[in-house]
Amino acid sequence: MPWIGSGIQHPEAPGSVMAICFHLDENMHNAIAQGLRQRGIDVTTTADVGMIGAGDRKQLAHAAANGRVLVTHDDDLLRLHQQGVPHAGIAFCRQRKRRIGELVLSLTRLWRERDELRDRVVFL
Secondary structure: EEEOOOEEOOOOOOOEEEEEEEEEEEOOOOHHHHHHHOOOOOOOEOOOOOOOOOHHHHHHHHHHHOEEEEEEEEOHHHHHHHHHOOOOOEEEOOOOOOHHHHHHHHHHHHHOOOOOOOOOEEOO
16 A cells, blocks of 8 residues: 555545554653554554664654654654654654553544644654
8 A cells, every 4th residue: 555644545545544653762662562553553663673772863764764653752853853854753752741551542542633744743
């Protein structure tokens, strides 16, 4: 299926966005990925793709190349956004601001909304 922004095209409704896919950077707790997967949401982690220790630009580029919204606590990624570095979307939450369950619910809501997030930041 062809990529449209940060989601995949729904085969039964051409032009519509079916779902957002996420990529969690290495600072995000693995339980968040597990919670999203239990809900049928497509998510990868930095460990899944063998990018532990990769720099912020590489993380953002990897997520963008794969049409994935990058989920992070890292405010350096906000600076990259401000510098105009292209991306498939950034979902940002300050560290320790929300519990794991709250983040899973917030990301699930974002996934259900199916909004185009290319080059946008969403604060969770």
